Amino acid sequence: MRIGELSERTGTSRRLLRYYEEQGLIVVGRCANGYRVYDESLVDRVLQIRGLLDAGLPTRIIKQILPCLDEPRSIHFPDATPEMLATLEREHDRIAARVESLIRDRDAIAAYLDAVRDGGRRDSAGAPVASEAA
Structure with a gap:
């Protein structure tokens, strides 16, 4: 191509x-x-x-x-230097932290969407309340 x-x-x-x-x-x-x-x-x-x-x-x-x-x-x-291994370990840890942050953000957005779609009605435990049919 x-x-x-x-x-x-x-x-x-x-x-x-x-x-x-x-x-x-x-x-x-x-x-x-x-x-x-x-x-x-x-x-x-x-x-x-x-x-x-x-x-x-x-x-x-x-x-x-x-x-x-x-x-x-x-x-x-065979040519892995201590510097390169340390760099990769730091990057691994940084990526893992980023993934955890993204998962928290995703879950927060999902909860927000659920609340908006349900009209924001929640019971005392924070669970969505089913909509009443008109």
């Missing part, structure tokens, strides 16, 4: 896709005329990269861990 299709399918700008290539995060083939050719597997890879970037991981760490994410059962990380 061409860069425009990969961009559209992943919601990633063409410029960012070229940056990922420059950083070694994705490997892109070339046609005889020099045009880039993007393999179908890069759709998932780019989405994976975007998720890791959104989680706050720097590209230098992402580049090191991407091979481990292809086949998680055969993780082999």
Whole structure:
């Protein structure tokens, strides 16, 4: 596929896709005329990269861990430095805290929606009161 299709399918700008290539995060083939050719597997890879970037991981760490994410059962990380392990542990903890926060937010929004849909009527225990038919 061409860069425009990969961009559209992943919601990633063409410029960012070229940056990922420059950083070694994705490997892109070339046609005889020099045009880039993007393999179908890069759709998932780019989405994976975007998720890791959104989680706050720097590209230098992402580049090191991407091979481990292809086949998680055969993780082999011979060049893992103490700094990188500490960074990954911090990121793991930060992501876990973010997930907990998102779950609390989701539950609060759901409770608010339930209250609004029920007209806000609650019993003494805070449970929704069934609407009376007119």
